[in-house]
Amino acid sequence: MSDPLPPSPAVALPPGLQFIERGWLSANNTVFVVGMTAVVDTGYCSHAEQTVALVESALQGAPLQCVANTHLHSDHCGGNAALQQRWPGAQTLIPPGHAQAVMDWDEAQLTYRPTGQDCPHFRADGVLQPGAEVLLGLQHWQVHAAAGHDPHSVILFEPQSRTLISADALWENGFGVVFPEIEGIAAFDEVAATLDVIEQLRPVVVLPGHGSVFVDVGAALATARRRLEGFARSPERHAxxxxxxxxxxxxxxWQQMPLAQVYAWLAATPYYALLHAAYFADQPASGWYASLVADLERSGAASRQGGLLVNQ
Incomplete structure (x- = not known):
């Protein structure tokens, strides 16, 4: 397993904050080891045991007091249940837009069923209300709405150090898939608005949901806006x-899976039916599935070995 990754080059972070860069299956973890001990985002469920071990190591025997999620995609909250089991007294805070869905454990609203992903059932104890502040570690972090990638996502900003926990709203080389667009809900404008919010905050260091810490925020925003403009001009490219x-x-x-099961998963996953119907209905679904696999092979992201599709 390639998760977690080696530390990024030294960047000045607020006292008591440890940033753990994970592989792309799990979102990065931001751990606060003094004051209000906390972890922001908890990775994918298949890495939950490792997430617990990483947080334990960072805390060095101190109890975890808070779990906070920037949004509830499975790679950002898949470790919640394991952390709640390890530290049952820890409070879990989520964006308010999904509070009812968590209470009802509605896997369709939470996108786990539509994406064909998994997330163990966890509880929520409170919300990260946009416009409010939350104590994490020794600092009070501003909560800002960050719709686009997910309509209920938030980002967290610490104004003294000008540190931003950007989740999937901004990476060094782009941003996360705009999931509402898959469902036929226009959201590219919301991505643009969130990028504007980030620019107005003027962060000097960004802790992204995936990838390394970065400080050239202007370059990242320019890259994200170019990418967004391309998607807005050609929505089929984003699809x-x-x-x-x-x-x-x-x-x-999976790491590897028989091709027949890959195609069965594609056929059973609701988001693929939506994408095919909206953008690729001029070709049979089976042919489109085969083209997706072929694209991954051409890019070097996967290979065929016998009857298996293998991660690269």
Whole structure:
């Protein structure tokens, strides 16, 4: 397993904050080891045991007091249940837009069923209300709405150090799939608005949901806006990108899978039916599935070995 990754080059972070860069199956973890001990985002469920071990190591015997999720995609909250089991007294805070869905454990609203992903049932104890502040570690972090990638996502900003926990709203080389667009809900404008919010905050260091810590925020925003403009001009390009990302993500979980089962998973996963009907209905679904697999092979993201599709 390639998760977690080696530390990034030294960047000045708020006292008591440890940033753990994970492989792409699990979102990065931001751990606060003094004051209000906390972890922001908890990785995918297949890495939950490792997430617990990483947090234990960071805390060095101190109890975990808070679990916070920027949003509830499975790679950001898949370790919640394991952390709650390890530290039952820890409070779990989530964005308010999904509070009822968690209470009802509605796997359709939470996107686990539509994406064909897994997330163990966890509880929520409170919300990260946009416009409010939350104590994490020794600092009070501002909560800002960050719709686009997920309509209920938030980002967290610490104004003294100008540190931003950006989740999937901004990476060094882009941003996360715009999931509402898969469901036929226009959201590219919301991505643009969130990028504007980040620019107005003027962070000097960004802790992204995936990838390394970065400080050239202007370059990252410019890259994200160019990418967004391309998707807005050609929504089918974003649709194809989303389809391939979801398949690659599942392959990261499987590592290898018989091709027949890969095609069965594609046929059974609701988001693929939506994407096919909206953008690729001019070709049979089976042919489109085969083209997605072929695209992953051409890019070097996967290979065929006998009857298996293998992660690369």
């Amino acid at each position: 194809l990108y989303a389809a391939k990302v979801l398949l690659k993500y599942k392959l990261l979980e």
